[in-house]
Amino acid sequence: MLKFLRILQELEELIHNRTFKEGDKLPSIRGLAEQYKVSNSTVIRALSDLERRHLVYATEKSGYYVLKAGAAVQETAGNRIDFATSAPDATVFPYVDFQHCINKAIDTYRQDLFLYGTAQGLPSLLATMQKQLANYQVFAPLGNIFVVSGVQQALAILSSLPFPNGKEKVLIEQPGYHLYIEHLLTYNIPVMGIRRTMDGIDLAELERLFRTENIKFFYTMPRFHNPLGSSYTADEKKSIAALAAKYDVYLVEDDQLADMESSSKSDPLYAYGDKSRTIYLKSYAKVIFPGLRIGIAVVPDSLASAFIKRKRSLDIDSSMLSQGALEIYLKSGMFDRHKEKLRAAYKSRAQMLQHHLEQAAALPGSGFTPPPPPGYTALLSHIVLDSSRQASVIITQAAARQVVIEAIDKHYLPWFAPDNILKLSVANAAGQQIQAGASVLADILKR
Numbered sequence: 152m153l154k155f156l157r158i159l160q161e162l163e164e165l166i167h168n169r170t171f172k173e174g175d176k177l178p179s180i181r182g183l184a185e186q187y188k189v190s191n192s193t194v195i196r197a198l199s200d201l202e203r204r205h206l207v208y209a210t211e212k213s214g215y216y217v218l219k220a221g222a223a224v225q226e227t228a229g230n231r232i233d234f235a236t237s238a239p240d241a242t243v244f245p246y247v248d249f250q251h252c253i254n255k256a257i258d259t260y261r262q263d264l265f266l267y268g269t270a271q272g273l274p275s276l277l278a279t280m281q282k283q284l285a286n287y288q289v290f291a292p293l294g295n296i297f298v299v300s301g302v303q304q305a306l307a308i309l310s311s312l313p314f315p316n317g318k319e320k321v322l323i324e325q326p327g328y329h330l331y332i333e334h335l336l337t338y339n340i341p342v343m344g345i346r347r348t349m350d351g352i353d354l355a356e357l358e359r360l361f362r363t364e365n366i367k368f369f370y371t372m373p374r375f376h377n378p379l380g381s382s383y384t385a386d387e388k389k390s391i392a393a394l395a396a397k398y399d400v401y402l403v404e405d406d407q408l409a410d411m412e413s414s415s416k417s418d419p420l421y422a423y424g425d426k427s428r429t430i431y432l433k434s435y436a437k438v439i440f441p442g443l444r445i446g447i448a449v450v451p452d453s454l455a456s457a458f459i460k461r462k463r464s465l466d467i468d469s470s471m472l473s474q475g476a477l478e479i480y481l482k483s484g485m486f487d488r489h490k491e492k493l494r495a496a497y498k499s500r501a502q503m504l505q506h507h508l509e510q511a512a513a514l515p516g517s518g519f520t521p522p523p524p525p526g527y528t529a530l531l532s533h534i535v536l537d538s539s540r541q542a543s544v545i546i547t548q549a550a551a552r553q554v555v556i557e558a559i560d561k562h563y564l565p566w567f568a569p570d571n572i573l574k575l576s577v578a579n580a581a582g583q584q585i586q587a588g589a590s591v592l593a594d595i596l597k598r
Contacts, residue, residue, distance in 0.1 A: 314367045348379075349379060
Protein backbone atom coordinates (compact mmCIF):
# COMPACT_ATOMS: atom_id res chain seq x y z
CA MET A 152 0.00 0.00 0.00
CA LEU A 153 1.22 3.52 -0.78
CA LYS A 154 2.52 5.32 2.31
CA PHE A 155 0.24 8.34 1.92
CA LEU A 156 -2.79 6.00 1.65
CA ARG A 157 -1.92 4.35 4.95
CA ILE A 158 -1.73 7.76 6.66
CA LEU A 159 -4.96 8.85 4.98
CA GLN A 160 -6.86 5.71 6.01
CA GLU A 161 -5.70 5.73 9.62
CA LEU A 162 -6.42 9.43 10.14
CA GLU A 163 -9.84 9.08 8.51
CA GLU A 164 -10.71 6.14 10.75
CA LEU A 165 -9.61 8.12 13.84
CA ILE A 166 -11.95 10.93 12.78
CA HIS A 167 -14.88 8.63 12.05
CA ASN A 168 -14.59 6.71 15.33
CA ARG A 169 -14.28 10.06 17.12
CA THR A 170 -10.80 9.60 18.54
CA PHE A 171 -10.35 13.02 16.93
CA LYS A 172 -13.53 15.05 17.52
CA GLU A 173 -14.86 18.26 16.00
CA GLY A 174 -12.38 21.10 16.49
CA ASP A 175 -9.51 18.84 17.58
CA LYS A 176 -6.11 19.73 16.19
CA LEU A 177 -4.35 16.92 14.35
CA PRO A 178 -0.68 16.17 15.09
CA SER A 179 1.76 18.43 13.25
CA ILE A 180 3.09 17.57 9.81
CA ARG A 181 6.53 17.00 11.28
CA GLY A 182 5.08 14.82 14.05
CA LEU A 183 3.14 12.67 11.59
CA ALA A 184 6.19 12.40 9.33
CA GLU A 185 8.25 11.07 12.24
CA GLN A 186 5.45 8.74 13.38
CA TYR A 187 5.02 7.13 9.95
CA LYS A 188 8.68 7.49 8.93
CA VAL A 189 7.85 9.37 5.74
CA SER A 190 8.65 12.76 4.24
CA ASN A 191 6.70 15.94 5.03
CA SER A 192 5.41 15.99 1.45
CA THR A 193 3.82 12.54 1.89
CA VAL A 194 2.00 13.73 5.02
CA ILE A 195 0.88 16.93 3.27
CA ARG A 196 -0.53 14.84 0.42
CA ALA A 197 -2.64 12.79 2.85
CA LEU A 198 -3.83 15.86 4.76
CA SER A 199 -4.72 17.63 1.50
CA ASP A 200 -6.85 14.64 0.53
CA LEU A 201 -8.68 14.81 3.88
CA GLU A 202 -9.19 18.54 3.35
CA ARG A 203 -10.60 17.92 -0.12
CA ARG A 204 -13.04 15.41 1.42
CA HIS A 205 -14.16 18.10 3.89
CA LEU A 206 -12.98 16.14 6.95
CA VAL A 207 -10.34 18.65 8.08
CA TYR A 208 -9.44 22.28 7.43
CA ALA A 209 -6.10 24.06 7.50
CA THR A 210 -5.31 27.19 9.49
CA GLU A 211 -2.27 29.20 8.42
CA LYS A 212 0.69 28.82 10.79
CA SER A 213 -1.43 26.68 13.11
CA GLY A 214 -2.13 23.30 11.52
CA TYR A 215 -5.02 21.05 10.58
CA TYR A 216 -8.29 20.76 12.53
CA VAL A 217 -11.24 18.34 12.37
CA LEU A 218 -14.38 19.68 10.71
CA LYS A 219 -17.84 19.16 12.18
CA ALA A 220 -18.92 17.16 9.12
CA GLY A 221 -16.46 14.39 9.92
CA ALA A 222 -17.96 13.72 13.32
CA ALA A 223 -21.60 14.58 12.74
CA VAL A 224 -22.43 11.45 10.82
CA GLN A 225 -21.54 9.28 13.77
CA GLU A 226 -23.80 11.28 16.06
CA THR A 227 -26.98 11.08 14.01
CA ALA A 228 -28.13 7.83 15.60
CA GLY A 229 -27.36 8.93 19.15
CA ASN A 230 -25.79 6.12 21.17
CA ARG A 231 -27.16 3.37 18.92
CA ILE A 232 -24.71 0.70 17.76
CA ASP A 233 -25.69 -0.66 14.35
CA PHE A 234 -24.79 -4.29 13.65
CA ALA A 235 -27.74 -4.66 11.25
CA THR A 236 -27.12 -2.42 8.25
CA SER A 237 -25.04 -4.01 5.50
CA ALA A 238 -25.15 -0.99 3.19
CA PRO A 239 -21.76 0.77 3.17
CA ASP A 240 -20.96 3.43 5.75
CA ALA A 241 -22.06 6.81 4.37
CA THR A 242 -18.95 8.39 5.88
CA VAL A 243 -16.72 6.48 3.47
CA PHE A 244 -18.67 7.27 0.28
CA PRO A 245 -16.39 8.99 -2.28
CA TYR A 246 -18.72 11.99 -2.64
CA VAL A 247 -16.20 14.57 -3.75
CA ASP A 248 -14.34 12.30 -6.18
CA PHE A 249 -17.52 11.00 -7.78
CA GLN A 250 -19.03 14.47 -8.01
CA HIS A 251 -16.00 15.41 -10.09
CA CYS A 252 -16.54 12.32 -12.28
CA ILE A 253 -20.22 13.18 -12.83
CA ASN A 254 -19.33 16.72 -13.88
CA LYS A 255 -16.65 15.38 -16.19
CA ALA A 256 -19.09 12.83 -17.65
CA ILE A 257 -21.64 15.55 -18.41
CA ASP A 258 -18.96 17.45 -20.26
CA THR A 259 -17.46 14.41 -22.02
CA TYR A 260 -20.70 12.65 -22.98
CA ARG A 261 -23.01 15.66 -23.22
CA GLN A 262 -24.43 14.56 -26.57
CA ASP A 263 -24.83 10.89 -25.60
CA LEU A 264 -26.71 11.81 -22.42
CA PHE A 265 -29.62 13.18 -24.44
CA LEU A 266 -29.96 10.02 -26.51
CA TYR A 267 -30.83 6.44 -25.70
CA GLY A 268 -27.69 4.38 -25.36
CA THR A 269 -27.20 0.69 -26.08
CA ALA A 270 -28.82 -2.04 -24.02
CA GLN A 271 -25.44 -3.73 -23.62
CA GLY A 272 -23.84 -0.63 -22.13
CA LEU A 273 -21.63 2.35 -22.95
CA PRO A 274 -18.96 0.86 -25.29
CA SER A 275 -16.04 2.68 -23.67
CA LEU A 276 -17.19 1.56 -20.20
CA LEU A 277 -17.48 -2.05 -21.39
CA ALA A 278 -13.86 -1.93 -22.58
CA THR A 279 -12.77 -0.54 -19.20
CA MET A 280 -14.79 -3.19 -17.35
CA GLN A 281 -13.23 -5.93 -19.47
CA LYS A 282 -9.77 -4.90 -18.24
CA GLN A 283 -10.96 -4.67 -14.64
CA LEU A 284 -12.61 -8.10 -14.80
CA ALA A 285 -9.30 -9.59 -15.94
CA ASN A 286 -7.83 -8.48 -12.59
CA TYR A 287 -10.40 -10.77 -10.92
CA GLN A 288 -9.43 -13.69 -13.20
CA VAL A 289 -12.60 -13.22 -15.24
CA PHE A 290 -11.53 -13.20 -18.88
CA ALA A 291 -14.51 -12.47 -21.12
CA PRO A 292 -15.01 -11.20 -24.68
CA LEU A 293 -16.64 -7.77 -24.96
CA GLY A 294 -19.72 -9.30 -26.54
CA ASN A 295 -20.43 -11.27 -23.35
CA ILE A 296 -20.20 -8.32 -20.93
CA PHE A 297 -23.37 -6.38 -20.10
CA VAL A 298 -24.00 -3.33 -17.94
CA VAL A 299 -27.05 -3.90 -15.75
CA SER A 300 -29.05 -1.65 -13.44
CA GLY A 301 -27.84 -3.45 -10.35
CA VAL A 302 -27.37 -7.18 -9.83
CA GLN A 303 -31.10 -7.51 -9.03
CA GLN A 304 -31.94 -6.70 -12.64
CA ALA A 305 -29.57 -9.37 -13.93
CA LEU A 306 -31.06 -11.93 -11.53
CA ALA A 307 -34.62 -11.00 -12.54
CA ILE A 308 -33.77 -11.44 -16.23
CA LEU A 309 -31.98 -14.77 -15.70
CA SER A 310 -34.81 -16.15 -13.58
CA SER A 311 -37.35 -15.49 -16.33
CA LEU A 312 -35.27 -16.77 -19.26
CA PRO A 313 -35.59 -20.29 -20.66
CA PHE A 314 -32.15 -21.96 -20.41
CA PRO A 315 -30.60 -24.28 -23.02
CA ASN A 316 -30.73 -27.19 -20.55
CA GLY A 317 -34.54 -27.01 -20.64
CA LYS A 318 -34.81 -27.08 -16.83
CA GLU A 319 -36.99 -24.85 -14.64
CA LYS A 320 -35.94 -24.76 -10.97
CA VAL A 321 -33.57 -22.29 -9.33
CA LEU A 322 -31.39 -23.59 -6.50
CA ILE A 323 -30.23 -21.06 -3.88
CA GLU A 324 -28.11 -21.18 -0.73
CA GLN A 325 -29.85 -21.01 2.63
CA PRO A 326 -29.51 -18.49 4.13
CA GLY A 327 -29.29 -16.35 1.01
CA TYR A 328 -29.79 -12.92 -0.54
CA HIS A 329 -33.17 -11.81 0.82
CA LEU A 330 -34.15 -9.51 -2.06
CA TYR A 331 -33.66 -12.32 -4.56
CA ILE A 332 -35.75 -14.63 -2.38
CA GLU A 333 -38.51 -11.99 -2.44
CA HIS A 334 -38.30 -11.81 -6.22
CA LEU A 335 -38.52 -15.59 -6.67
CA LEU A 336 -41.54 -15.83 -4.37
CA THR A 337 -43.30 -12.79 -5.86
CA TYR A 338 -43.12 -14.17 -9.40
CA ASN A 339 -43.77 -17.81 -8.42
CA ILE A 340 -40.48 -19.03 -9.87
CA PRO A 341 -39.79 -22.66 -8.89
CA VAL A 342 -37.05 -22.56 -6.25
CA MET A 343 -35.27 -24.94 -3.89
CA GLY A 344 -32.74 -24.33 -1.13
CA ILE A 345 -29.55 -25.99 0.07
CA ARG A 346 -28.12 -25.25 3.51
CA ARG A 347 -24.86 -23.34 3.85
CA THR A 348 -22.94 -22.86 7.10
CA MET A 349 -19.59 -21.38 8.11
CA ASP A 350 -18.16 -24.82 7.25
CA GLY A 351 -19.39 -24.57 3.67
CA ILE A 352 -21.90 -26.66 1.74
CA ASP A 353 -22.74 -30.38 1.70
CA LEU A 354 -21.36 -31.38 -1.69
CA ALA A 355 -23.07 -34.80 -1.55
CA GLU A 356 -26.42 -33.06 -1.07
CA LEU A 357 -25.59 -30.65 -3.90
CA GLU A 358 -24.88 -33.58 -6.20
CA ARG A 359 -28.14 -35.28 -5.19
CA LEU A 360 -30.12 -32.15 -6.02
CA PHE A 361 -28.30 -31.66 -9.33
CA ARG A 362 -28.95 -35.30 -10.21
CA THR A 363 -32.57 -35.71 -9.11
CA GLU A 364 -34.13 -32.26 -9.42
CA ASN A 365 -34.88 -30.15 -12.48
CA ILE A 366 -32.25 -27.48 -11.62
CA LYS A 367 -31.87 -24.72 -14.22
CA PHE A 368 -29.14 -22.86 -12.35
CA PHE A 369 -27.49 -22.68 -8.94
CA TYR A 370 -27.24 -19.12 -7.57
CA THR A 371 -24.31 -18.75 -5.19
CA MET A 372 -22.08 -16.21 -3.43
CA PRO A 373 -18.79 -18.13 -3.26
CA ARG A 374 -16.94 -15.40 -1.32
CA PHE A 375 -18.09 -12.98 1.36
CA HIS A 376 -21.51 -14.58 1.46
CA ASN A 377 -24.51 -12.46 2.39
CA PRO A 378 -25.45 -12.83 5.24
CA LEU A 379 -22.88 -15.32 6.65
CA GLY A 380 -19.71 -13.54 5.47
CA SER A 381 -17.89 -16.82 4.80
CA SER A 382 -16.18 -17.94 1.58
CA TYR A 383 -15.75 -21.26 -0.22
CA THR A 384 -12.31 -22.80 -0.47
CA ALA A 385 -10.68 -23.33 -3.87
CA ASP A 386 -11.40 -27.07 -3.61
CA GLU A 387 -15.09 -26.39 -2.93
CA LYS A 388 -15.29 -24.09 -5.95
CA LYS A 389 -13.66 -26.75 -8.14
CA SER A 390 -16.09 -29.41 -6.87
CA ILE A 391 -19.14 -27.20 -7.47
CA ALA A 392 -17.95 -26.41 -10.99
CA ALA A 393 -17.33 -30.11 -11.74
CA LEU A 394 -20.78 -31.13 -10.48
CA ALA A 395 -22.48 -28.41 -12.53
CA ALA A 396 -20.71 -29.61 -15.68
CA LYS A 397 -21.56 -33.25 -14.94
CA TYR A 398 -25.30 -32.65 -14.48
CA ASP A 399 -25.80 -29.82 -17.00
CA VAL A 400 -26.57 -27.15 -14.40
CA TYR A 401 -25.71 -23.50 -14.99
CA LEU A 402 -23.91 -21.50 -12.28
CA VAL A 403 -24.82 -17.90 -11.43
CA GLU A 404 -22.03 -16.39 -9.32
CA ASP A 405 -22.75 -13.20 -7.38
CA ASP A 406 -19.33 -11.70 -6.59
CA GLN A 407 -20.70 -8.54 -4.95
CA LEU A 408 -17.68 -7.97 -2.71
CA ALA A 409 -14.90 -8.98 -5.10
CA ASP A 410 -13.17 -5.66 -4.41
CA MET A 411 -12.80 -6.53 -0.72
CA GLU A 412 -10.64 -9.56 -1.51
CA SER A 413 -7.10 -9.12 -0.18
CA SER A 414 -5.70 -12.53 -1.20
CA SER A 415 -4.20 -12.69 -4.67
CA LYS A 416 -4.66 -16.47 -4.58
CA SER A 417 -8.44 -16.32 -4.21
CA ASP A 418 -10.17 -16.66 -7.58
CA PRO A 419 -13.89 -16.53 -8.34
CA LEU A 420 -15.91 -19.62 -9.17
CA TYR A 421 -15.93 -18.37 -12.77
CA ALA A 422 -12.20 -19.16 -13.02
CA TYR A 423 -12.89 -22.85 -12.32
CA GLY A 424 -16.20 -23.36 -14.11
CA ASP A 425 -17.23 -24.16 -17.66
CA LYS A 426 -17.46 -20.70 -19.26
CA SER A 427 -20.32 -21.88 -21.49
CA ARG A 428 -22.58 -22.41 -18.46
CA THR A 429 -21.26 -19.93 -15.89
CA ILE A 430 -22.72 -16.42 -15.40
CA TYR A 431 -20.66 -13.92 -13.41
CA LEU A 432 -22.30 -10.95 -11.65
CA LYS A 433 -20.58 -8.03 -9.92
CA SER A 434 -21.96 -4.94 -8.23
CA TYR A 435 -20.45 -1.58 -7.26
CA ALA A 436 -23.11 -0.88 -4.61
CA LYS A 437 -21.02 -1.91 -1.60
CA VAL A 438 -17.82 -0.30 -2.86
CA ILE A 439 -18.90 3.08 -4.20
CA PHE A 440 -22.52 3.66 -3.12
CA PRO A 441 -25.85 1.84 -3.60
CA GLY A 442 -27.49 4.67 -5.55
CA LEU A 443 -25.10 4.21 -8.46
CA ARG A 444 -27.23 1.25 -9.67
CA ILE A 445 -24.58 -0.13 -12.00
CA GLY A 446 -23.48 -3.73 -12.14
CA ILE A 447 -21.79 -6.16 -14.55
CA ALA A 448 -23.11 -9.41 -15.97
CA VAL A 449 -20.87 -11.79 -17.92
CA VAL A 450 -23.24 -14.01 -19.89
CA PRO A 451 -22.26 -16.99 -22.12
CA ASP A 452 -23.04 -17.06 -25.84
CA SER A 453 -25.94 -19.46 -25.37
CA LEU A 454 -27.85 -16.86 -23.34
CA ALA A 455 -26.44 -13.53 -24.56
CA SER A 456 -29.00 -12.84 -27.28
CA ALA A 457 -32.02 -13.65 -25.10
CA PHE A 458 -30.50 -11.71 -22.18
CA ILE A 459 -30.01 -8.49 -24.16
CA LYS A 460 -33.46 -8.75 -25.72
CA ARG A 461 -35.10 -9.08 -22.29
CA LYS A 462 -32.99 -6.25 -20.86
CA ARG A 463 -33.90 -3.92 -23.73
CA SER A 464 -37.60 -4.55 -23.09
CA LEU A 465 -37.18 -3.66 -19.40
CA ASP A 466 -35.25 -0.38 -19.43
CA ILE A 467 -33.81 0.27 -22.93
CA ASP A 468 -30.47 1.01 -21.28
CA SER A 469 -28.94 1.66 -17.86
CA SER A 470 -28.30 5.26 -16.78
CA MET A 471 -25.86 6.82 -19.25
CA LEU A 472 -24.77 9.44 -16.72
CA SER A 473 -23.90 6.78 -14.14
CA GLN A 474 -22.06 4.75 -16.76
CA GLY A 475 -20.03 7.73 -17.98
CA ALA A 476 -19.13 8.79 -14.43
CA LEU A 477 -18.14 5.24 -13.49
CA GLU A 478 -15.88 4.93 -16.53
CA ILE A 479 -14.03 8.13 -15.57
CA TYR A 480 -13.84 6.98 -11.95
CA LEU A 481 -12.31 3.64 -12.96
CA LYS A 482 -9.86 5.08 -15.50
CA SER A 483 -8.62 7.92 -13.26
CA GLY A 484 -7.29 5.61 -10.56
CA MET A 485 -9.75 7.06 -8.01
CA PHE A 486 -11.50 3.71 -7.74
CA ASP A 487 -8.31 1.80 -6.91
CA ARG A 488 -7.38 4.33 -4.21
CA HIS A 489 -10.87 4.27 -2.72
CA LYS A 490 -10.95 0.46 -2.82
CA GLU A 491 -7.68 0.21 -0.90
CA LYS A 492 -8.92 2.65 1.71
CA LEU A 493 -12.25 0.83 2.09
CA ARG A 494 -10.65 -2.60 2.23
CA ALA A 495 -8.27 -1.54 5.00
CA ALA A 496 -11.05 0.15 7.00
CA TYR A 497 -13.42 -2.81 6.86
CA LYS A 498 -10.67 -5.33 7.52
CA SER A 499 -9.74 -3.41 10.66
CA ARG A 500 -13.36 -3.40 11.81
CA ALA A 501 -13.81 -7.12 11.05
CA GLN A 502 -10.66 -8.02 12.98
CA MET A 503 -11.79 -5.92 15.93
CA LEU A 504 -15.18 -7.63 16.05
CA GLN A 505 -13.53 -11.04 15.71
CA HIS A 506 -11.16 -10.27 18.60
CA HIS A 507 -13.90 -9.21 21.01
CA LEU A 508 -16.20 -12.10 20.04
CA GLU A 509 -13.39 -14.62 20.57
CA GLN A 510 -12.71 -13.16 24.00
CA ALA A 511 -16.41 -13.35 24.90
CA ALA A 512 -16.78 -16.91 23.57
CA ALA A 513 -13.87 -18.10 25.74
CA LEU A 514 -15.74 -17.14 28.93
CA PRO A 515 -17.71 -19.89 30.78
CA GLY A 516 -21.34 -20.06 29.66
CA SER A 517 -20.86 -17.77 26.68
CA GLY A 518 -23.51 -19.65 24.72
CA PHE A 519 -22.19 -19.13 21.20
CA THR A 520 -19.52 -20.08 18.68
CA PRO A 521 -17.48 -17.18 17.24
CA PRO A 522 -16.88 -16.74 13.50
CA PRO A 523 -13.76 -18.14 11.76
CA PRO A 524 -10.41 -16.33 12.10
CA PRO A 525 -10.08 -12.70 10.92
CA GLY A 526 -9.45 -11.87 7.31
CA TYR A 527 -12.19 -14.12 5.92
CA THR A 528 -14.74 -11.35 5.67
CA ALA A 529 -14.99 -7.67 4.90
CA LEU A 530 -18.41 -6.53 6.06
CA LEU A 531 -20.44 -9.46 7.32
CA SER A 532 -20.08 -12.05 10.03
CA HIS A 533 -22.26 -14.26 12.22
CA ILE A 534 -22.22 -16.25 15.44
CA VAL A 535 -23.83 -19.65 16.04
CA LEU A 536 -26.00 -19.75 19.18
CA ASP A 537 -26.45 -22.69 21.54
CA SER A 538 -29.85 -24.37 21.35
CA SER A 539 -30.76 -22.83 24.72
CA ARG A 540 -30.48 -19.32 23.28
CA GLN A 541 -33.20 -17.85 21.08
CA ALA A 542 -32.07 -15.35 18.47
CA SER A 543 -35.33 -13.36 18.63
CA VAL A 544 -35.01 -12.89 22.40
CA ILE A 545 -31.39 -11.78 22.13
CA ILE A 546 -32.27 -9.29 19.36
CA THR A 547 -35.02 -7.78 21.52
CA GLN A 548 -32.80 -7.50 24.59
CA ALA A 549 -29.96 -6.00 22.55
CA ALA A 550 -32.32 -3.39 21.09
CA ALA A 551 -33.28 -2.33 24.61
CA ARG A 552 -29.60 -1.59 25.17
CA GLN A 553 -29.19 0.37 21.90
CA VAL A 554 -27.53 -2.46 19.95
CA VAL A 555 -29.37 -3.11 16.68
CA ILE A 556 -29.24 -6.63 15.18
CA GLU A 557 -31.40 -7.76 12.30
CA ALA A 558 -33.23 -11.10 12.34
CA ILE A 559 -31.96 -13.79 9.95
CA ASP A 560 -35.43 -15.13 8.99
CA LYS A 561 -35.89 -13.11 5.79
CA HIS A 562 -32.78 -14.76 4.36
CA TYR A 563 -34.57 -18.13 4.24
CA LEU A 564 -37.33 -19.53 2.08
CA PRO A 565 -40.60 -19.76 4.08
CA TRP A 566 -40.44 -23.58 4.18
CA PHE A 567 -36.73 -23.77 5.07
CA ALA A 568 -35.96 -23.99 8.81
CA PRO A 569 -33.67 -21.05 9.82
CA ASP A 570 -30.44 -21.74 11.66
CA ASN A 571 -30.05 -20.42 15.20
CA ILE A 572 -27.58 -17.68 14.33
CA LEU A 573 -27.11 -13.94 14.69
CA LYS A 574 -25.86 -12.07 11.64
CA LEU A 575 -23.56 -9.13 12.28
CA SER A 576 -22.31 -6.35 10.04
CA VAL A 577 -19.51 -3.88 10.70
CA ALA A 578 -20.44 -1.71 7.72
CA ASN A 579 -21.86 0.99 9.99
CA ALA A 580 -20.06 0.33 13.27
CA ALA A 581 -16.48 1.29 14.05
CA GLY A 582 -13.93 1.66 16.81
CA GLN A 583 -15.35 1.80 20.31
CA GLN A 584 -18.83 1.01 19.00
CA ILE A 585 -17.69 -2.48 18.01
CA GLN A 586 -16.12 -3.13 21.40
CA ALA A 587 -19.16 -1.81 23.25
CA GLY A 588 -21.60 -3.75 21.06
CA ALA A 589 -19.70 -7.02 21.47
CA SER A 590 -19.63 -6.46 25.24
CA VAL A 591 -23.41 -5.98 25.34
CA LEU A 592 -23.94 -9.14 23.30
CA ALA A 593 -21.64 -11.16 25.56
CA ASP A 594 -23.46 -9.92 28.66
CA ILE A 595 -26.89 -10.81 27.25
CA LEU A 596 -25.75 -14.26 26.13
CA LYS A 597 -24.25 -15.09 29.54
CA ARG A 598 -27.59 -14.33 31.16
